[in-house]
Amino acid sequence: MHTTTDTAANDDISPALLVDTMFAFRKTASIKAALEIDVFSMICDGADTVAALAAKSGASERGLRVLCDFLTVQGFLTKTGNTYQPTPSTRAFLDRRSPAFLGGAIEFVAAPEMASLFLSDPAGFVRNGGSVGLANIAADNPVWVKFARGMGSFTRSSAVAMAQEVASWPRHPKKVLDIAAGPGLFGIEIAKAVPNAEIVAVDWQAVLELSKENALKAGVAERYRALAGSAFDIDWGSDFDLILLPNFLHHFDMETCVGLLKKIKASLTPEGRVLGVEFVPNEDRVSPPFAASFAWEMLGGTPKGEAYTARELADMARGAGFRDATVKVLPPSPASLVFFER
Missing domain, CATH: 1.10.10.10 (Winged helix-like DNA-binding domain superfamily/Winged helix DNA-binding domain)
Structure with missing residues (x-):
């Protein structure tokens, strides 16, 4: 019964x-x-x-x-x-x-390169624990031009929120480094919010062509300088008051991120600060939905990338010589600001 x-x-x-x-x-x-x-x-x-x-x-x-x-x-x-x-x-x-x-994002999200990465052999990157080959982190990968063209509308709200945060500080940065600048919005929004700030943008040359166009449209081109190359290899200079890491650390394993953060720390002025933008899942790794799902994006698109929890970001920061890392959610965006504290 x-x-x-x-x-x-x-x-x-x-x-x-x-x-x-x-x-x-x-x-x-x-x-x-x-x-x-x-x-x-x-x-x-x-x-x-x-x-x-x-x-x-x-x-x-x-x-x-x-x-x-x-x-x-x-x-x-x-x-x-x-x-x-x-x-x-x-x-x-x-x-x-x-x-x-927001429709422009389809150029990146549904690009043939992205569709192939995720649909051609998903069991392969699961078995491998990451992409087979460099996938999206290959040098000068043309997919990042599509990202820069298409994803600006998605990242704009985070860029504006970051700029508002920086503008609220009692001491405004004068020299800002924007690592993996993409369409350049994070550095550009800070340049708009902080009139004396000069921006140095690092990315691949083809991507930087678009970020320079965006800086010109925003009226900050005179304070915007592009530096082409890999963030891990290029000499970007020193004495930065602020270094930005928008949507970058999640592409790499913990050890690689710690190494980059050490290079960043050595490039700061004594009072310099570091701000990242990440999708940060809770410790259960299944909430909130977008941030938790982002680990799958990294599994298919990178060899060792990860959606890092707040605890992991703090461990990463301390491993690089920072005191801590704290996370501030940026609603309605699924992204979070990450403060690397000295």
């Missing part, structure tokens, strides 16, 4: 999560197609039927119908009769005219 408890337990058994996860890359494909054709912007601009979208884009009506219906099922659009409307979130984050547009 089945009890009420047995029935409730069976009601909790469902293949829905499994099916959704196995089919997940189809969702990525739909967003990539919609952004390339500019479906969201066109619908936001009033082209709200398949016929109107086809006339405006040149894409087939059948293809657009299936795509828009799929996007409706996924929750990006609503459908009434034959017309489609964006949800408030779609209008905010997927209309190219929106100041909060």
